[in-house]
Amino acid sequence: MNILDKIVLRKREEVEHAKLNVPARLLESAASFGRATHSFRDFLLDGQRNGIIAEFKRRSPSKGVINDQVKVETVTAAYAAAGASALSVLTDRDFFGGSPDDLVKARSVNQIPVLRKDFIIDEYQLLEAKAWGADVILLIAAILTPGEIRSLAGFAKRLGLNVLMEVHNLEELQRSVCPELDAIGVNNRNLGDFSVNIQTSFDLADQIPDDFVKISESAISDVETIRRLKSVGFKGFLIGENFMKTGDPGQAIRQFARDLISV
Protein backbone atom coordinates (compact mmCIF):
# COMPACT_ATOMS: atom_id res chain seq x y z
CA MET A 1 0.00 0.00 0.00
CA ASN A 2 1.48 3.38 -0.97
CA ILE A 3 1.11 6.62 1.00
CA LEU A 4 -1.85 7.81 -1.08
CA ASP A 5 -3.74 4.58 -0.32
CA LYS A 6 -3.00 5.05 3.38
CA ILE A 7 -4.20 8.65 3.34
CA VAL A 8 -7.46 7.69 1.61
CA LEU A 9 -8.09 4.80 3.98
CA ARG A 10 -7.65 7.09 6.97
CA LYS A 11 -9.75 9.79 5.30
CA ARG A 12 -12.70 7.41 4.98
CA GLU A 13 -12.64 6.79 8.75
CA GLU A 14 -12.24 10.49 9.45
CA VAL A 15 -15.22 11.44 7.28
CA GLU A 16 -17.48 8.81 8.86
CA HIS A 17 -16.52 10.15 12.27
CA ALA A 18 -17.11 13.75 11.27
CA LYS A 19 -20.56 12.93 9.91
CA LEU A 20 -21.57 11.60 13.32
CA ASN A 21 -20.06 14.51 15.25
CA VAL A 22 -21.24 17.33 13.01
CA PRO A 23 -24.41 16.48 11.08
CA ALA A 24 -24.67 17.93 7.57
CA ARG A 25 -27.55 20.20 8.54
CA LEU A 26 -25.34 21.88 11.13
CA LEU A 27 -22.75 22.66 8.46
CA GLU A 28 -25.51 24.02 6.26
CA SER A 29 -26.57 26.41 8.98
CA ALA A 30 -23.07 27.89 9.42
CA ALA A 31 -22.84 31.65 8.85
CA SER A 32 -20.45 31.36 5.91
CA PHE A 33 -22.60 28.77 4.16
CA GLY A 34 -24.61 31.50 2.48
CA ARG A 35 -21.68 33.70 1.50
CA ALA A 36 -20.94 34.46 -2.15
CA THR A 37 -17.63 32.83 -3.14
CA HIS A 38 -14.75 34.50 -4.98
CA SER A 39 -14.18 33.29 -8.53
CA PHE A 40 -10.96 31.28 -8.74
CA ARG A 41 -10.94 31.67 -12.51
CA ASP A 42 -11.36 35.47 -12.39
CA PHE A 43 -8.55 35.92 -9.87
CA LEU A 44 -6.19 33.69 -11.86
CA LEU A 45 -6.92 35.54 -15.09
CA ASP A 46 -6.65 39.00 -13.48
CA GLY A 47 -3.45 40.53 -14.87
CA GLN A 48 -3.05 42.64 -11.72
CA ARG A 49 -2.24 39.50 -9.70
CA ASN A 50 0.72 37.18 -10.19
CA GLY A 51 -0.82 33.74 -10.72
CA ILE A 52 0.69 32.27 -7.57
CA ILE A 53 -1.57 30.01 -5.53
CA ALA A 54 0.32 30.29 -2.27
CA GLU A 55 0.03 27.36 0.09
CA PHE A 56 0.04 27.20 3.88
CA LYS A 57 1.60 23.80 4.63
CA ARG A 58 3.06 22.96 8.04
CA ARG A 59 4.35 19.52 7.14
CA SER A 60 4.06 16.77 4.55
CA PRO A 61 4.59 13.02 4.44
CA SER A 62 7.56 13.51 2.11
CA LYS A 63 9.35 16.33 3.94
CA GLY A 64 8.24 15.95 7.57
CA VAL A 65 7.99 19.29 9.41
CA ILE A 66 8.36 22.22 6.99
CA ASN A 67 7.40 25.02 9.39
CA ASP A 68 5.57 24.80 12.69
CA GLN A 69 6.52 28.26 13.95
CA VAL A 70 4.33 30.59 11.93
CA LYS A 71 0.73 31.78 12.22
CA VAL A 72 -1.73 31.09 9.44
CA GLU A 73 -3.24 34.60 9.57
CA THR A 74 0.15 36.31 9.29
CA VAL A 75 1.43 34.12 6.48
CA THR A 76 -1.71 34.05 4.34
CA ALA A 77 -2.24 37.82 4.68
CA ALA A 78 1.37 38.35 3.54
CA TYR A 79 0.77 35.99 0.59
CA ALA A 80 -2.30 38.00 -0.46
CA ALA A 81 -0.51 41.33 0.00
CA ALA A 82 2.33 40.09 -2.24
CA GLY A 83 -0.14 39.69 -5.11
CA ALA A 84 -0.97 35.97 -4.90
CA SER A 85 -4.02 35.07 -6.99
CA ALA A 86 -5.33 32.57 -4.44
CA LEU A 87 -4.46 30.79 -1.20
CA SER A 88 -4.26 27.06 -0.59
CA VAL A 89 -4.72 25.81 2.96
CA LEU A 90 -4.13 22.19 3.97
CA THR A 91 -6.95 20.93 6.19
CA ASP A 92 -5.68 17.35 6.55
CA ARG A 93 -4.42 16.88 10.09
CA ASP A 94 -2.85 13.42 10.22
CA PHE A 95 -0.49 13.68 7.26
CA PHE A 96 -0.08 17.43 6.69
CA GLY A 97 -0.57 18.95 10.14
CA GLY A 98 -3.38 21.17 8.91
CA SER A 99 -6.85 21.78 10.36
CA PRO A 100 -10.27 23.23 9.62
CA ASP A 101 -9.30 26.06 11.95
CA ASP A 102 -6.42 27.04 9.64
CA LEU A 103 -8.90 27.46 6.79
CA VAL A 104 -11.37 29.41 8.92
CA LYS A 105 -8.58 31.75 10.06
CA ALA A 106 -7.18 32.23 6.54
CA ARG A 107 -10.69 33.05 5.33
CA SER A 108 -11.29 35.56 8.10
CA VAL A 109 -8.36 37.80 7.12
CA ASN A 110 -8.33 37.50 3.31
CA GLN A 111 -10.42 38.60 0.34
CA ILE A 112 -8.93 36.35 -2.34
CA PRO A 113 -10.04 32.78 -3.20
CA VAL A 114 -9.12 30.09 -0.67
CA LEU A 115 -8.65 26.48 -1.76
CA ARG A 116 -9.48 23.72 0.71
CA LYS A 117 -6.47 21.45 0.16
CA ASP A 118 -7.47 17.97 1.25
CA PHE A 119 -8.32 14.51 -0.02
CA ILE A 120 -11.97 14.84 -1.03
CA ILE A 121 -13.85 11.55 -1.32
CA ASP A 122 -17.35 12.46 -0.10
CA GLU A 123 -19.95 15.20 -0.65
CA TYR A 124 -19.94 15.81 3.09
CA GLN A 125 -16.44 17.29 2.79
CA LEU A 126 -17.79 19.83 0.30
CA LEU A 127 -20.36 20.97 2.85
CA GLU A 128 -17.48 21.34 5.32
CA ALA A 129 -15.46 23.33 2.79
CA LYS A 130 -18.34 25.72 2.21
CA ALA A 131 -19.09 26.06 5.94
CA TRP A 132 -15.44 26.83 6.72
CA GLY A 133 -15.32 29.59 4.12
CA ALA A 134 -13.51 27.97 1.18
CA ASP A 135 -14.07 29.12 -2.41
CA VAL A 136 -12.38 26.27 -4.25
CA ILE A 137 -12.04 22.53 -3.72
CA LEU A 138 -9.52 20.02 -5.02
CA LEU A 139 -10.46 16.73 -6.67
CA ILE A 140 -7.54 14.35 -7.12
CA ALA A 141 -8.07 12.16 -10.19
CA ALA A 142 -5.77 9.44 -8.84
CA ILE A 143 -8.14 8.62 -5.99
CA LEU A 144 -11.55 9.04 -7.66
CA THR A 145 -13.45 7.35 -10.47
CA PRO A 146 -14.56 9.55 -13.40
CA GLY A 147 -18.14 9.18 -12.14
CA GLU A 148 -17.16 10.35 -8.66
CA ILE A 149 -15.29 13.33 -10.08
CA ARG A 150 -18.26 14.39 -12.12
CA SER A 151 -20.78 14.07 -9.31
CA LEU A 152 -18.54 15.71 -6.68
CA ALA A 153 -17.74 18.54 -9.09
CA GLY A 154 -21.45 19.02 -9.87
CA PHE A 155 -22.31 19.09 -6.16
CA ALA A 156 -19.51 21.63 -5.52
CA LYS A 157 -20.76 23.88 -8.31
CA ARG A 158 -24.27 23.81 -6.87
CA LEU A 159 -22.79 25.05 -3.58
CA GLY A 160 -21.09 27.89 -5.46
CA LEU A 161 -17.62 26.38 -5.03
CA ASN A 162 -15.04 26.34 -7.82
CA VAL A 163 -13.41 23.05 -8.75
CA LEU A 164 -9.75 22.31 -9.38
CA MET A 165 -9.06 18.80 -10.63
CA GLU A 166 -5.53 17.48 -10.20
CA VAL A 167 -3.93 14.97 -12.55
CA HIS A 168 -0.50 13.44 -12.75
CA ASN A 169 -0.55 11.84 -16.20
CA LEU A 170 -2.36 11.77 -19.54
CA GLU A 171 -4.46 8.75 -18.69
CA GLU A 172 -5.90 10.45 -15.57
CA LEU A 173 -6.56 13.62 -17.55
CA GLN A 174 -8.35 11.90 -20.42
CA ARG A 175 -10.54 9.66 -18.31
CA SER A 176 -11.56 12.35 -15.78
CA VAL A 177 -12.04 15.60 -17.68
CA CYS A 178 -15.66 16.85 -17.51
CA PRO A 179 -17.51 20.15 -18.05
CA GLU A 180 -18.14 20.71 -14.33
CA LEU A 181 -14.46 21.60 -13.68
CA ASP A 182 -13.07 25.15 -13.63
CA ALA A 183 -9.35 24.48 -13.55
CA ILE A 184 -7.03 21.57 -14.18
CA GLY A 185 -3.81 21.22 -12.23
CA VAL A 186 -0.86 19.10 -13.21
CA ASN A 187 0.85 17.83 -10.08
CA ASN A 188 4.58 17.59 -10.70
CA ARG A 189 4.78 15.38 -7.63
CA ASN A 190 3.71 11.75 -7.88
CA LEU A 191 1.59 11.34 -4.74
CA GLY A 192 2.23 7.61 -4.76
CA ASP A 193 6.01 7.74 -4.42
CA PHE A 194 6.79 11.50 -3.97
CA SER A 195 9.08 11.69 -6.98
CA VAL A 196 8.97 15.16 -8.60
CA ASN A 197 9.44 16.21 -12.20
CA ILE A 198 8.47 19.63 -13.59
CA GLN A 199 8.53 18.09 -17.07
CA THR A 200 5.14 16.52 -16.24
CA SER A 201 3.55 19.98 -16.66
CA PHE A 202 5.25 20.58 -20.02
CA ASP A 203 4.21 17.14 -21.27
CA LEU A 204 0.54 17.66 -20.40
CA ALA A 205 0.17 21.39 -21.22
CA ASP A 206 -1.14 20.85 -24.76
CA GLN A 207 -3.46 18.06 -23.72
CA ILE A 208 -5.55 20.22 -21.38
CA PRO A 209 -8.58 21.65 -23.24
CA ASP A 210 -8.56 25.46 -23.39
CA ASP A 211 -11.90 25.73 -21.55
CA PHE A 212 -10.04 25.11 -18.29
CA VAL A 213 -7.55 27.32 -16.48
CA LYS A 214 -4.20 25.49 -16.46
CA ILE A 215 -2.28 25.21 -13.23
CA SER A 216 1.11 23.70 -12.48
CA GLU A 217 1.51 22.28 -8.97
CA SER A 218 4.45 21.39 -6.72
CA ALA A 219 8.23 21.63 -6.74
CA ILE A 220 8.29 25.16 -8.19
CA SER A 221 11.15 27.14 -6.65
CA ASP A 222 12.31 29.69 -9.22
CA VAL A 223 10.77 32.39 -11.39
CA GLU A 224 12.45 31.15 -14.57
CA THR A 225 10.37 27.95 -14.33
CA ILE A 226 7.23 30.10 -14.09
CA ARG A 227 8.25 32.04 -17.20
CA ARG A 228 8.60 28.76 -19.11
CA LEU A 229 5.30 27.40 -17.73
CA LYS A 230 3.52 30.61 -18.79
CA SER A 231 4.90 30.23 -22.31
CA VAL A 232 3.02 26.93 -22.67
CA GLY A 233 -0.25 28.31 -21.29
CA PHE A 234 -0.18 27.85 -17.52
CA LYS A 235 -1.94 30.63 -15.59
CA GLY A 236 -1.62 29.34 -12.03
CA PHE A 237 1.37 28.13 -10.02
CA LEU A 238 0.77 26.27 -6.77
CA ILE A 239 3.70 26.86 -4.45
CA GLY A 240 4.04 25.74 -0.84
CA GLU A 241 7.36 24.52 0.42
CA ASN A 242 9.50 27.13 -1.33
CA PHE A 243 7.91 29.81 0.89
CA MET A 244 7.00 27.77 3.97
CA LYS A 245 10.48 26.31 4.47
CA THR A 246 11.88 29.78 5.19
CA GLY A 247 11.69 31.54 8.56
CA ASP A 248 9.51 34.25 7.02
CA PRO A 249 7.20 32.94 4.25
CA GLY A 250 5.77 36.45 3.74
CA GLN A 251 9.21 37.88 3.01
CA ALA A 252 9.98 34.90 0.74
CA ILE A 253 6.91 35.47 -1.43
CA ARG A 254 7.53 39.25 -1.61
CA GLN A 255 11.01 38.68 -2.98
CA PHE A 256 9.74 35.96 -5.35
CA ALA A 257 6.95 38.26 -6.63
CA ARG A 258 9.51 41.04 -7.27
CA ASP A 259 11.77 38.64 -9.20
CA LEU A 260 8.76 37.41 -11.19
CA ILE A 261 8.15 40.88 -12.61
CA SER A 262 11.59 40.90 -14.24
CA VAL A 263 11.50 37.53 -16.06
Ligand SMILES: O=P(O)(O)OC[C@@H](O)[C@@H](O)c1c[nH]c2ccccc12
Ligand atom coordinates in the same frame (compact mmCIF):
# COMPACT_ATOMS: atom_id res chain seq x y z
O1 LIG B 1 5.17 22.41 -1.54
P1 LIG B 1 5.19 22.36 -3.03
O2 LIG B 1 6.16 21.40 -3.60
O3 LIG B 1 5.34 23.76 -3.62
O4 LIG B 1 3.75 21.82 -3.49
C1 LIG B 1 2.56 22.51 -3.19
C2 LIG B 1 1.34 21.68 -3.61
O5 LIG B 1 1.37 21.52 -4.99
C3 LIG B 1 1.33 20.31 -2.91
O6 LIG B 1 1.27 20.54 -1.55
C4 LIG B 1 0.17 19.42 -3.35
C5 LIG B 1 -0.30 19.29 -4.62
N1 LIG B 1 -1.35 18.41 -4.66
C6 LIG B 1 -1.57 17.98 -3.41
C7 LIG B 1 -2.55 17.08 -2.95
C8 LIG B 1 -2.60 16.84 -1.61
C9 LIG B 1 -1.67 17.40 -0.73
C10 LIG B 1 -0.67 18.28 -1.18
C11 LIG B 1 -0.64 18.56 -2.54
